Amino acid sequence: MKSITIKDVAKALNVSISTVSRAFNDKYDINPNTRDLILKKAKEMGYQPNPIARKLIQKRSYNIGIVVPEFIHSFFPKVIIGAQEVLIEKGYQVLIMQSHESSITELRNTKTLVNNMVDGLIISLCAEDKNVEYYKSLVSTEIPIVFFNRTLEEIEAPKVLFDDYKWALFTTEHLIRQGYTRIIHLAGDMNLTLTKNRIKGFKDAHRKYKLDDFKIIYSGFSMTDGEVTAKTLIDKKKVPQAIFASSDYCAIGAMKTFKNFGYSIPKDIAICGFSESDMSRHISPPLTSVEQPTHLIGQTAANLLIEQIENKKAFIPQTIKLNGSLNIRESSVKLNL
Amino acid sequence: MKSITIKDVAKALNVSISTVSRAFNDKYDINPNTRDLILKKAKEMGYQPNPIARKLIQKRSYNIGIVVPEFIHSFFPKVIIGAQEVLIEKGYQVLIMQSHESSITELRNTKTLVNNMVDGLIISLCAEDKNVEYYKSLVSTEIPIVFFNRTLEEIEAPKVLFDDYKWALFTTEHLIRQGYTRIIHLAGDMNLTLTKNRIKGFKDAHRKYKLDDFKIIYSGFSMTDGEVTAKTLIDKKKVPQAIFASSDYCAIGAMKTFKNFGYSIPKDIAICGFSESDMSRHISPPLTSVEQPTHLIGQTAANLLIEQIENKKAFIPQTIKLNGSLNIRESSVKLNL
DNA sequence: TTGTATGCGTTATCAT
DNA sequence: ATGATAACGCATACAA
Numbered sequence: 001m002k003s004i005t006i007k008d009v010a011k012a013l014n015v016s017i018s019t020v021s022r023a024f025n026d027k028y029d030i031n032p033n034t035r036d037l038i039l040k041k042a043k044e045m046g047y048q049p050n051p052i053a054r055k056l057i058q059k060r061s062y063n064i065g066i067v068v069p070e071f072i073h074s075f076f077p078k079v080i081i082g083a084q085e086v087l088i089e090k091g092y093q094v095l096i097m098q099s100h101e102s103s104i105t106e107l108r109n110t111k112t113l114v115n116n117m118v119d120g121l122i123i124s125l126c127a128e129d130k131n132v133e134y135y136k137s138l139v140s141t142e143i144p145i146v147f148f149n150r151t152l153e154e155i156e157a158p159k160v161l162f163d164d165y166k167w168a169l170f171t172t173e174h175l176i177r178q179g180y181t182r183i184i185h186l187a188g189d190m191n192l193t194l195t196k197n198r199i200k201g202f203k204d205a206h207r208k209y210k211l212d213d214f215k216i217i218y219s220g221f222s223m224t225d226g227e228v229t230a231k232t233l234i235d236k237k238k239v240p241q242a243i244f245a246s247s248d249y250c251a252i253g254a255m256k257t258f259k260n261f262g263y264s265i266p267k268d269i270a271i272c273g274f275s276e277s278d279m280s281r282h283i284s285p286p287l288t289s290v291e292q293p294t295h296l297i298g299q300t301a302a303n304l305l306i307e308q309i310e311n312k313k314a315f316i317p318q319t320i321k322l323n324g325s326l327n328i329r330e331s332s333v334k335l336n337l
Numbered sequence: 338m339k340s341i342t343i344k345d346v347a348k349a350l351n352v353s354i355s356t357v358s359r360a361f362n363d364k365y366d367i368n369p370n371t372r373d374l375i376l377k378k379a380k381e382m383g384y385q386p387n388p389i390a391r392k393l394i395q396k397r398s399y400n401i402g403i404v405v406p407e408f409i410h411s412f413f414p415k416v417i418i419g420a421q422e423v424l425i426e427k428g429y430q431v432l433i434m435q436s437h438e439s440s441i442t443e444l445r446n447t448k449t450l451v452n453n454m455v456d457g458l459i460i461s462l463c464a465e466d467k468n469v470e471y472y473k474s475l476v477s478t479e480i481p482i483v484f485f486n487r488t489l490e491e492i493e494a495p496k497v498l499f500d501d502y503k504w505a506l507f508t509t510e511h512l513i514r515q516g517y518t519r520i521i522h523l524a525g526d527m528n529l530t531l532t533k534n535r536i537k538g539f540k541d542a543h544r545k546y547k548l549d550d551f552k553i554i555y556s557g558f559s560m561t562d563g564e565v566t567a568k569t570l571i572d573k574k575k576v577p578q579a580i581f582a583s584s585d586y587c588a589i590g591a592m593k594t595f596k597n598f599g600y601s602i603p604k605d606i607a608i609c610g611f612s613e614s615d616m617s618r619h620i621s622p623p624l625t626s627v628e629q630p631t632h633l634i635g636q637t638a639a640n641l642l643i644e645q646i647e648n649k650k651a652f653i654p655q656t657i658k659l660n661g662s663l664n665i666r667e668s669s670v671k672l673n674l
Numbered sequence: 675t676t677g678t679a680t681g682c683g684t685t686a687t688c689a690t
Numbered sequence: 691a692t693g694a695t696a697a698c699g700c701a702t703a704c705a706a
Contacts (some may be wrong), residue, residue: 005699016677021701028702031675051453052392053699057682061389072415073615077408081435093449096433098418112430115388252619278410282589284621342683353693358685365686368691390683394698 004047013041024049055117064092064305065113069101069126069150073249074278075294076124079148082298083122090306092119103130110134120144120305125151127189127221144308148301149292153193158308159319160301164194167290168201169208170326171244171272174288176209178334180242180270186219186229186254188246198246198274215240219250226253234261239269242332248273248280248289255287255331270332285330292324341384350378361386392454401429401642402450406438406463406487410586411615412631413461416485419635420459427643429456440467447471457481457642462488464526464558476654481645485638486629490530495645496656497638501531504627505538506545507663508581508609511625513546515671517579517607523556523566523591525583535583535611552577556587563590571598576606579669585610585617585626592624592668607669622667629661 010017015034022028023038055061064087068076084094095113099106106126113121121143123135132154139145139157148160168185175183185202188195199216206214219229226245230253233239239258245251251273255265263269265285273280276291300320347354352371359365360375392398401424405413413435421431432450436443443463450458458480460472469491475482476494485497505522512520522539525532536553543551556566563582567590570576576595582588588610592602600606602622610617613628637657 003699007699017700018678018702019676022676025701029675034675048452050393050699052389052398053682054701055389055682056387056393056684056699057701059682071408072411072418074409077414081409081437084435093432093453094434095430097431098421100418115385116430117389256619279616279619282593282616283619340683344683354683355685355694356692359692362685366691371691387683390698391685392698393683393700394685396698 003050004045005050006047009038009042009045009047012045013038059117060119061117062092063095063116063118064120064122064302065095065097065110065116065118066122067097067099067106067109067113068124069099069106071096071098075275075292078294079124079298079301082295083302084298086299086302086306092306099126101126103128107131107134110138114138114143118143120146120309122146122148122301122305124149125192127192129191144305146301146305146308148297149194151193152191153196156317158304158317160297160304161193161319161321162292162297163321163323164197165201165204167274167324167326168198168244169205170201171274171288171290172202172205173208174326174328175242175244175270175272175332176205176211178242178270178332180334181211182213182240183242183244184215184217184233184240186217186226186243186245186250188218188221190218195246202244219245221247221250223249223253226250226255227257228253230254230257234258239263242266242270242272244272246274248275248277248287251287251289251331252277252279252283255283266331266333270334272332276327280327280329288329288332289327290324291327293322296322340387341382342387343384346375346379346382346384349382350375396454397456398454399429400432400450400453400455401457401459401639402432402434402447402453402455403459404434404436404443404446404450405461406436406443408433408435412612412629415631416461416635416638419632420639421635423636423639423643429643436463438463440465444468444471447475451475451480455480457483457646459483459485459638459642461486462529464529466528481642483638483642483645485634486531488530489528490533493654495641495654497634497641498656498658499531499629499634500658500660501534502538502541504611504661504663505535505581506542507538508611508625508627509539509542510545511663511665512579512581512607512609512669513542513548515579515607515669517671518548519550519577520579520581521552521554521570521577523554523563523580523582523587525555525558527555532583539581556582558584558587560586560590563587563592564594565590567591567594571595576600579603579607579609581609583611585612585614585624588624588626588668589614589616589620592620603668603670607671609669613664617664617666625666625669626664627661628664630659633659 006017006020010020020038022030023035071077087094097109099109135155146158151159219225251271255271258269273287273289276289280287280289343354343357347357357375359367360372408414424431434446436446472492483495488496556562588608592608595606610624610626613626617624617626
């Protein structure tokens with residue numbers, strides 16, 4: 001299709017292209033009558049400003065890039081939806097890319113987005129991230145950027161985080177109060193801030209109750225990670241009284257393995273997860289899980305980004321910590337014997 | 338950031354910008370030596386061609402738009418991943434938008450993408466679609482487009498579909514062979530092609546076994562839909578021997594409701610779902626479900642689109658039907674009494 | 675208030 | 691094999 005350009009509209013009305021341009025960007029002086037006339041004619045002709053040309057000259061795209069490790073599970077999609085709501089409302093378009101938990105893909109994705117002149121980025125890192133230096137340079141030199149959930153301490157940028165410390169502490173406390181003492185925490189990648197904070201919460205809960213028979217295993221987030229770790233514990237005969245996993249998938253993987261080996265949940269082992277996956281309510285027994293405010297995380301990140309884009313000068317990299325809830329279910333409740 | 342342009346590289350090497358451009362698009366005559374020199378220097382300076390400028394002059398964006406009803410559940414994300422693989426490989430970038438099961442949002446999304454000069458579209462419609470006329474005009478006038486899974490018969494465009502008829506027939510047959518006779522099919526939106534085909538399969542299976550005590554209810558795809566329908570059946574005392582739902586979520590919703598009301602699965606009612614959600618393996622009892630080749634669907638749609646983009650002239654709107662498998666699990670297996 | 679002219683960073687068509 | 695230059699569609703400083 002040969003598209004209609006500003007030139008065609010100008011010719012049709014015998015005005016200059018700048019006048020037409022002005023009609024579409026009403027920040028300039030223009031006679032309201034001519035503007036209306038132009039807008040009407042333009043609509044009639046089916047003219048729409050070419051966003052590509054606009055990007056080239058304005059050096060901004062009204063596009064926001066979002067990079068997430070994956071969107072197979074519902075956590076990131078939910079966050080994205082929250083962000084999208086805010087951004088679309090403000091006239092931005094959202095480009096979503098996923099890194100497939102690969103540091104290399106993540107880097108390529110981000111660069112693609114930067115090359116395509118996104119006005120800002122919202123990023124959640126993949127588990128083993130090796131792009132710190134690149135992100136540092138991005139942050140320092142130029143482009144507005146907000147990190148959420150998975151991030152690294154070294155990066156000084158606005159961040160929207162979950163209060164992992166607090167909710168890990170609560171969850172651990174819940175297990176302790178139920179009477180479980182030998183608890184193992186299955187943690188995520190050790191470099192991630194969230195991993196460190198959850199471990200801190202886990203430890204502090206024990207400290208609070210003057211317990212020290214706990215253990216931390218860096219298992220990873222996936223269901224397979226949970227399965228493998230559980231199997232190892234069984235083989236080594238080191239099955240604890242309770243497990244607090246850093247993701248529901250890991251928790252579910254562990255739960256299934258224990259069940260397969262004849263352990264009963266929560267009678268033999270109690271299990272808690274993190275992030276409230278769709279499954280947790282529906283599996284058997286239902287899984288106790290920490291619920292994060294996914295929607296709000298997305299909205300907050302988007303707002304922080306917009307603020308940064310539109311107020312370029314005086315912005316201070318702030319970190320916002322959000323709260324959630326602990327959904328207690330059968331998997332972690334001590335049975336009355 | 339002031340980005341480095343082709344001009345800077347040209348100046349640094351005392352060559353013309355056309356030479357630099359040629360070095361980056363090796364279809365033109367250029368001395369291999371100068372090319373290597375330029376490429377080396379460019380890399381050293383951190384120069385990267387500006388894709389926006391490129392798009393402007395080439396009149397194509399190398400962007401592909403994908404519009405799906407939702408990406409909370411894993412089905413569409415998996416398809417998208419398949420498509421993305423192919424597209425990225427071919428140098429395309431993928432923009433993903435979701436319509437939230439709203440016909441209006443879907444229309445807006447599609448128009449946004451068209452305005453942004455996507456070279457092609459991959460679309461799966463929302464349940465109650467009202468944009469047929471728009472899609473017809475898109476197809477006839479201009480832009481390469483491929484529909485997948487959820488589509489309408491009236492739209493004449495390349496389509497990648499699942500062989501819904503065949504697999505609905507198989508599933509129903511499986512239930513019949515297990516000895517269940519009074520079966521209800523919980524169908525999706527009645528206008529969708531897939532709904533029609535699944536119903537046809539469901540009916541033909543009965544015909545094959547000379548049975549006619551079946552029923553179809555247009556319940557919808559969601560978990561709530563399943564819950565509501567099950568509740569109604571219970572209230573009206575019309576609980577069947579088996580249910581074949583058109584989505585796992587619907588099946589799971591129904592299953593939970595039946596369980597809550599004291600029915601045992603599959604003893605009192607057998608249940609089958611569709612599309613193999615993450616949950617089906619993990620709930621209790623595990624849910625029998627038809628598995629679609631999500632990845633392949635995405636890849637096929639992408640390939641079909643690329644073919645259409647690059648061979649504009651002689652393309653025939655073909656429909657590709659893909660096969661899957663029936664994952665039989667406890668929820669539909671007749672117990673030996 | 676409107677028109678003219680320039681440039682955004684490329685690619686492509688001429689020359690040379 | 692290389693250079694000069696005109697597009698691409700638009701926004702904007704400047705002139706009128």
